[in-house]
Amino acid sequence: MKRNKYGMNLDEGIxxxxxxxxxxxxxxxxxxxxxxxxxxxxxEKQAVLFGGQIGCGKTTAIEQAFRLSGKSPDIxxxxxxxxxxxxxxxxxIIIFSEIVRFSAGEYFSVLVSNLPDLKEIxxxxxxxxxxxxxxxxxxxxxxxxxxxxRKFKVMLEPLLDHLPSLFRSVVVAIGEKLGRPxxxxxxxxxxxxxCSPEYFGLxxxxxxxxxxxxxxxxxxxxxxxxDPWTKHLEKVVLTSSSQQWIEEMLSKRxxxxxxxxxxxxxxxxxxxxxxxxxxxxxxxxxxxxQKRNINRKEVLINSVESVNRDFFxxxxxxxxxxxxxxxxHKMLExxxxxxxxxxxxxxxxxxxxxxxxxxxxxxxQWEAFINPVIKNSFDDTISDDPEIALLxxxxxxxxxxxxxxxxxxxxxGWQQSLLNAIEEPIELNVTExxxxxxxxxxSGQREDRxxxxxxxxANFDAVHAYLEAKSNTYEYQVWRxxxxxxxxxxxxxxxxxxxxxxxxxxxxxxxxxxxxxIEQLAELNIRRDTFLDKQLIWxxxxxxxxxxxxxxxxxxxxxxxxxLEDDISKSLxxxxxEADLKFMEDLVESEKTAAFSYVSNLKKVLTYLxxxxxx
Amino acid sequence: xDNKIIRAYLLQEVIRLGFSxxxxxxxxxxxxxxxxxxxxxxxxxxxxxxxxxxxNVLSATINSSExxxxxxxxxxxSADKFAVRLIHSPNTNLMWxxxxxxxxxxxxxxxxxxxxxxxTAAIEKMTEDDLKSIVDTLLIHPTPHQHIESPIDNHDIxxxxxxxxxxxxxxxLRIQLCPIPDRRDAERGRLIDLFxxxxxxxxxxxxxxxxxxxxx
Numbered sequence: 001m002k003r004n005k006y007g008m009n010l011d012e013g014i015x016x017x018x019x020x021x022x023x024x025x026x027x028x029x030x031x032x033x034x035x036x037x038x039x040x041x042x043x044e045k046q047a048v049l050f051g052g053q054i055g056c057g058k059t060t061a062i063e064q065a066f067r068l069s070g071k072s073p074d075i076x077x078x079x080x081x082x083x084x085x086x087x088x089x090x091x092x093i094i095i096f097s098e099i100v101r102f103s104a105g106e107y108f109s110v111l112v113s114n115l116p117d118l119k120e121i122x123x124x125x126x127x128x129x130x131x132x133x134x135x136x137x138x139x140x141x142x143x144x145x146x147x148x149x150r151k152f153k154v155m156l157e158p159l160l161d162h163l164p165s166l167f168r169s170v171v172v173a174i175g176e177k178l179g180r181p182x183x184x185x186x187x188x189x190x191x192x193x194x195c196s197p198e199y200f201g202l203x204x205x206x207x208x209x210x211x212x213x214x215x216x217x218x219x220x221x222x223x224x225x226x227d228p229w230t231k232h233l234e235k236v237v238l239t240s241s242s243q244q245w246i247e248e249m250l251s252k253r254x255x256x257x258x259x260x261x262x263x264x265x266x267x268x269x270x271x272x273x274x275x276x277x278x279x280x281x282x283x284x285x286x287x288x289x290q291k292r293n294i295n296r297k298e299v300l301i302n303s304v305e306s307v308n309r310d311f312f313x314x315x316x317x318x319x320x321x322x323x324x325x326x327x328x329h330k331m332l333e334x335x336x337x338x339x340x341x342x343x344x345x346x347x348x349x350x351x352x353x354x355x356x357x358x359x360x361x362x363x364x365q366w367e368a369f370i371n372p373v374i375k376n377s378f379d380d381t382i383s384d385d386p387e388i389a390l391l392x393x394x395x396x397x398x399x400x401x402x403x404x405x406x407x408x409x410x411x412x413g414w415q416q417s418l419l420n421a422i423e424e425p426i427e428l429n430v431t432e433x434x435x436x437x438x439x440x441x442x443s444g445q446r447e448d449r450x451x452x453x454x455x456x457x458a459n460f461d462a463v464h465a466y467l468e469a470k471s472n473t474y475e476y477q478v479w480r481x482x483x484x485x486x487x488x489x490x491x492x493x494x495x496x497x498x499x500x501x502x503x504x505x506x507x508x509x510x511x512x513x514x515x516x517x518i519e520q521l522a523e524l525n526i527r528r529d530t531f532l533d534k535q536l537i538w539x540x541x542x543x544x545x546x547x548x549x550x551x552x553x554x555x556x557x558x559x560x561x562x563x564l565e566d567d568i569s570k571s572l573x574x575x576x577x578e579a580d581l582k583f584m585e586d587l588v589e590s591e592k593t594a595a596f597s598y599v600s601n602l603k604k605v606l607t608y609l610x611x612x613x614x615x
Numbered sequence: 616x617d618n619k620i621i622r623a624y625l626l627q628e629v630i631r632l633g634f635s636x637x638x639x640x641x642x643x644x645x646x647x648x649x650x651x652x653x654x655x656x657x658x659x660x661x662x663x664x665x666x667x668x669x670x671n672v673l674s675a676t677i678n679s680s681e682x683x684x685x686x687x688x689x690x691x692x693s694a695d696k697f698a699v700r701l702i703h704s705p706n707t708n709l710m711w712x713x714x715x716x717x718x719x720x721x722x723x724x725x726x727x728x729x730x731x732x733x734x735t736a737a738i739e740k741m742t743e744d745d746l747k748s749i750v751d752t753l754l755i756h757p758t759p760h761q762h763i764e765s766p767i768d769n770h771d772i773x774x775x776x777x778x779x780x781x782x783x784x785x786x787x788l789r790i791q792l793c794p795i796p797d798r799r800d801a802e803r804g805r806l807i808d809l810f811x812x813x814x815x816x817x818x819x820x821x822x823x824x825x826x827x828x829x830x831x
Contacts, residue, residue: 256795257680260681
């Protein structure tokens with residue numbers, strides 16, 4: 001990710017990875033676990049679980065521990081990136097493909113002696129192996145890749161029961177040849193909620209990995225669920241950070257502007273609950289909303305509400321009683337997490353960051369507190385108000401948390417506002433929306449992801465052309481517009497991956513049409529990281545948006561959502577478009593330039609507006 | 616030769632080389648590249664909106680960085696008729712408008728200097744200090760200037776008074792509203808080198824060269 005050396009570095013809480021990012025933005029951890037990981041990397045042979053709540057900085061901590069130790073994992077298994085529903089077979093495909101990638105030089109013979117058919121899929125030369133692995137893992141999307149992926153699946157399926165022992169033989173044999181045990185990183189296990197089918201699919205591969213020196217990146221809940229594969233493993237916990245640490249991190253993110261926000265930084269840090277990603281989201285909202293409102297107190301409140309809405313409005317809420325208990329006693333009994341049928345309470349509360357774990361008190365008790373951005377929603381007095389009770393009931397019926405639906409029930413027509421609340425994440429008029437989207441698209445270095453929900457299909461082409469024009473004001477940016485269909489008989493994720501495989505594109509504009517099934521939405525959701533470094537605009541019919549967002553618990557954190565009203569022609573003025581065109585028209589010197597794209601797209605908008613005006 | 620005479624010629628040279636695009640197309644190119652340069656120079660997140668042209672008037676709105684909290688709108692009708700409105704951001708209160716009305720008399724510097732026919736001699740005798748003085752006078756520390764006291768209290772911002780050239784006015788705002796002190800200093804050095812080379816070698820200055828950011 002491109003970073004500013006002097007200015008602000010705002011993002012949604014993406015893990016640091018490059019040397020530049022660490023030098024510029026890293027703040028030394030105030031938790032001993034990072035040092036513990038370094039010791040583990042350098043000296044130990046057993047597997048270890050490294051867990052923390054969503055957004056607490058696990059991936060950055062792991063990266064830093066490897067940097068400090070001067071070592072790298074021999075193999076990284078990205079379980080959150082490679083397959084869709086993660087059946088046991090899918091997880092094994094990831095494992096064996098990565099082993100092939102690692103073995104591409106001298107150890108491939110070890111693999112072949114155990115699985116002779118590997119040669120047919122991956123080839124034999126180093127060149128063939130290096131080309132085949134990304135194909136089998138669908139990192140490089142093509143019909144040939146799909147075919148190889150399918151063939152490998154067919155090959156492994158009859159061997160499913162024997163794959164753990166095969167894996168062990170191969171790893172031991174490679175280790176003997178290498179003269180040392182292999183070290184693995186099992187990344188992305190934290191994305192899988194215990195009790196889910198996907199997590200179940202991972203259990204056999206994780207059990208096999210646990211026999212070797214493996215660092216498992218897990219969610220805090222995995223530390224307490226007592227799964228068979230985690231028994232006997234050391235558990236290292238990354239807890240929430242201190243107020244002071246968060247303040248330092250926010251100051252670094254603000255760069256030379258930190259001094260201007262010295263009064264707000266401690267407040268934002270307090271509302272972060274010690275979760276770095278939440279702190280960054282608060283800062284991001286604060287800075288962007290401040291552009292429209294000079295009253296910093298109001299902006300702070302709005303920022304908290306925005307983060308509340310981003311994280312919790314659509315997530316399954318834990319039981320009120322549990323939150324009330326934690327609020328009063330500042331403590332959580334973690335053994336509740338492993339109770340069967342507890343999905344609505346402790347597990348949910350910790351997995352979804354409704355509760356934040358602070359410090360272990362004893363074997364099963366943790367100091368805990370309610371996430372500050374939702375705390376007000378659990379005020380006892382609120383529950384006595386009959387209208388609020390009705391509000392909560394509605395939210396529950398819709399499968400939503402009540403905290404994001406902060407509606408003023410004193411105002412007439414609040415019920416309609418309630419219905420609208422889930423559909424109006426950002427309140428702007430159409431001109432402001434278009435300006436906001438266009439400014440986000442103005443630079444090729446940006447990595448903005450935007451959802452535009454539209455009601456009137458007739459406006460679609462004009463808005464699209466307008467945004468494409470504006471994105472080409474100063475830099476030539478290549479757009480690719482595609483349709484991805486959802487519903488029975490379609491494979492939207494595969495189509496999406498095919499589109500994103502085209503690296504010559506700067507801005508991917510994707511029209512999501514049809515009714516996506518829950519499974520299809522979940523597939524996109526679980527591939528959150530695939531979209532991290534892309535400039536995306538997704539176009540979604542307004543009627544479908546709320547339904548989709550409910551299932552995009554991870555994805556929706558990446559996107560800004562805008563709702564277009566239906567009458568664009570009232571917002572975009574013919575005179576203004578003509579003035580823009582008049583400026584740029586004689587600067588067009590050739591095709592495939594910013595000026596050419598700007599002018600040709602604005603002409604389309606002008607045509608649309610003139611037709612709309614004259615019927 | 617009195618160094619005031621040398622500097623008088625240099626001042627006109629700098630304005631001619633950097634801030635006097637002639638055709639409408641050149642003016643548009645200058646303004647487009649000006650907008651383009653601000654993102655990098657000020658280290659802001661976004662580019663400003665593109666300029667537009669209404670009748671004969673070239674205009675755009677430029678948002679400064681978050682730290683400076685100013686936006687300005689310029690409207691240029693001709694080389695001696697333009698206005699720049701400075702607005703406090705984000706509350707959008709207008710602070711003032713710098714208005715140049717060419718319908719009134721303006722002292723004809725260039726005419727008097729041309730009559731003296733001392734340009735060649737002045738350039739031969741110019742020193743680095745002469746050029747530093749001119750870059751400071753026009754851009755870095757405009758001789759007559761205002762400080763904004765409220766609502767923005769920043770003594771390092773000096774808004775030049777009496778500037779009659781629209782492009783010079785815009786370019787000096789690029790420097791004065793830059794939120795990074797080190798970059799302002801580096802830009803001073805870069806501009807001195809740039810104009811020094813162009814004047815001594817009697818070459819033109821390209822817009823991308825003028826709008827480049829200093830290395831720091």
